[in-house]
Amino acid sequence: MSEQNMARDAGNWATPVDRLAVPNVPAGALDTVGGKQVVSPIQGFGKMWQKTYRVSLAGADVTPAEVVETWKTEFPTFWPKGNQFHAPLTGIAPGEVALLQASVGGGLKLSTGVFVLYADEDSFTFMTPQGHMFAGWITFSASEEEGTTVAQCQVLMRAQDPLTEVGLVLGGHRKEDRFWQDTLRALAARFGLEAEPETSVVCVDKRRQWGRAGNVRHSSAFRSGIHTATAPLRKRR
Amino acid sequence: MTQDTVGMEVHLAGDALGVITVRGDVTAASEEALMEAYTRVAEDSPRAILLDFSGLEYMNSGGIGLLVTLLVRANRAKQRLLARGLNDPYRQIFELTRLDEAISIYTNEAEALAAV
Numbered sequence: 001m002s003e004q005n006m007a008r009d010a011g012n013w014a015t016p017v018d019r020l021a022v023p024n025v026p027a028g029a030l031d032t033v034g035g036k037q038v039v040s041p042i043q044g045f046g047k048m049w050q051k052t053y054r055v056s057l058a059g060a061d062v063t064p065a066e067v068v069e070t071w072k073t074e075f076p077t078f079w080p081k082g083n084q085f086h087a088p089l090t091g092i093a094p095g096e097v098a099l100l101q102a103s104v105g106g107g108l109k110l111s112t113g114v115f116v117l118y119a120d121e122d123s124f125t126f127m128t129p130q131g132h133m134f135a136g137w138i139t140f141s142a143s144e145e146e147g148t149t150v151a152q153c154q155v156l157m158r159a160q161d162p163l164t165e166v167g168l169v170l171g172g173h174r175k176e177d178r179f180w181q182d183t184l185r186a187l188a189a190r191f192g193l194e195a196e197p198e199t200s201v202v203c204v205d206k207r208r209q210w211g212r213a214g215n216v217r218h219s220s221a222f223r224s225g226i227h228t229a230t231a232p233l234r235k236r237r
Numbered sequence: 238m239t240q241d242t243v244g245m246e247v248h249l250a251g252d253a254l255g256v257i258t259v260r261g262d263v264t265a266a267s268e269e270a271l272m273e274a275y276t277r278v279a280e281d282s283p284r285a286i287l288l289d290f291s292g293l294e295y296m297n298s299g300g301i302g303l304l305v306t307l308l309v310r311a312n313r314a315k316q317r318l319l320a321r322g323l324n325d326p327y328r329q330i331f332e333l334t335r336l337d338e339a340i341s342i343y344t345n346e347a348e349a350l351a352a353v
Contacts, residue, residue, distance in 0.1 A: 010326065038335070039335065043335060
């Protein structure tokens with residue numbers, strides 16, 4: 001590999017970390033990821049899925065790089081209502097950790113986070129930590145296709161533990177699809193468009209990795225449940 | 238769409254090891270080239286597939302995702318996936334993404350061949 005190409009690449013990837021650290025926990029967020037390791041789809045339990053959500057920004061005078069820059073900068077504003085993304089103070093950059101609360105139904109919010117694995121001008125990728133619902137990556141990107149800018153969100157993941165796998169089968173997949181479709185609708189609206197996303201779902205691996213069933217011990221669902229249940233008590237103080 | 242700027246060559250090292258030599262950029266746009274190379278080298282049913290990255294110029298997160306997909310395909314065919322030719326930064330990326338837990342990394346082809 002040439003030095004020129006390493007320079008092109010070097011700043012885009014996070015530097016290796018053994019365990020995640022969250023030095024500044026935003027108000028209202030719960031740090032359930034500090035001390036956890038990141039996990040790829042290889043370390044997950046359930047079937048492996050590649051889900052691709054795309055929206056055409058036809059009619060918007062915007063380049064792919066401008067879309068990705070806006071997406072990074074205003075990321076929390078595109079999330080569907082009821083979910084919170086606490087962007088790192090320094091923005092979405094390689095090596096940063098963002099905390100989040102995701103509504104998982106029944107009034108329960110799951111507190112977890114993501115690690116920014118990769119970011120360049122055309123894309124950025126989050127990797128999930130132990131305890132997250134999924135083991136895998138989410139890549140947000142934009143590209144030009146036949147003169148039109150297209151924004152894309154691609155998830156490569158396995159459910160991290162057997163409980164989440166059951167949840168996915170019982171409506172979790174549909175909920176996740178809606179989540180990213182709504183995100184892309186909000187992104188298109190940011191550029192003045194009312195656009196309908198396309199969804200493509202591929203089961204990359206039908207096998208479940210039973211040797212990873214023990215991942216359930218890391219689940220943040222339990223801690224998040226306690227946090228939600230005790231919220232009224234904290235408010236009273 | 239991102240342009241495909243990757244080249245793939247394949248050969249067999251003995252009966253047991255199929256080698257895919259990767260040249261250029263590995264991104265999501267490389268899927269067709271990589272899977273086509275895998276199909277060619279897997280025809281002879283080697284026990285393992287070695288990805289030779291000594292000609293790799295650049296790889297982004299889309300490229301890493303592609304390797305996971307290839308890993309699943311190889312494992313389904315009961316083949317191990319190996320790698321060689323990774324420089325230090327990309328070795329670190331394999332560690333960071335924990336790909337190194339499923340794709341063993343070797344210094345050269347002879348070492349990989351001895352391991353299969």
